[in-house]
Amino acid sequence: MTLPLPVEQVMPPRRVVRSDLLGSLDISDDDLIEFGDGLLGFPECRSWALLRGSKDGSAWLQSADHAPLVFLLVDPFVFFEGYSAELSDGELRRLRAKDASEIAVFSIVTLPIPGQQTCYANLQGPVVVNVAARRGIQVVFGEGPFGVRAPIELAALI
Numbered sequence: 774m775t776l777p778l779p780v781e782q783v784m785p786p787r788r789v790v791r792s793d794l795l796g797s798l799d800i801s802d803d804d805l806i807e808f809g810d811g812l813l814g815f816p817e818c819r820s821w822a823l824l825r826g827s828k829d830g831s832a833w834l835q836s837a838d839h840a841p842l843v844f845l846l847v848d849p850f851v852f853f854e855g856y857s858a859e860l861s862d863g864e865l866r867r868l869r870a871k872d873a874s875e876i877a878v879f880s881i882v883t884l885p886i887p888g889q890q891t892c893y894a895n896l897q898g899p900v901v902v903n904v905a906a907r908r909g910i911q912v913v914f915g916e917g918p919f920g921v922r923a924p925i926e927l928a929a930l931i
Contacts, residue, residue: 846879
């Protein structure tokens with residue numbers, strides 16, 4: 774009796790993504806997140822690596838297109854009590870989301886100037902990622918209880 778040979782797994786292509794802050798990152802092309810419109814202020818940067826941060830609820834978003842461009846992200850649901858984010862049907866379509874469980878929401882953190890410990894999270898313009906489809910968008914919510922400069926302690930993030 775002959776046994777079938779195992780099917781070789783095809784490994785997705787890998788690339789080295791250079792980061793001025795994080796160093797050289799070996800990233801699978803399948804792990805990159807595509808932002809069709811880029812991020813606000815950076816429309817030309819569309820390919821990003823989402824990397825786990827050192828603390829729960831934190832992450833780094835590194836541009837695969839531009840080495841100096843990296844953002845510290847936080848899960849606003851972890852750090853800001855009562856935070857909510859409602860996405861429109863159009864935003865869900867752009868993310869190719871079939872279910873809310875595929876969606877992750879992050880706030881971009883502005884790092885403090887030297888000598889200060891307070892950072893600020895942008896709760897009004899979160900980055901939203903469909904982790905299953907590897908698609909991302911940045912949304913901007915209108916006036917509401919959450920603004921663009923919500924204080925968060927640096928010690929909570931690193």
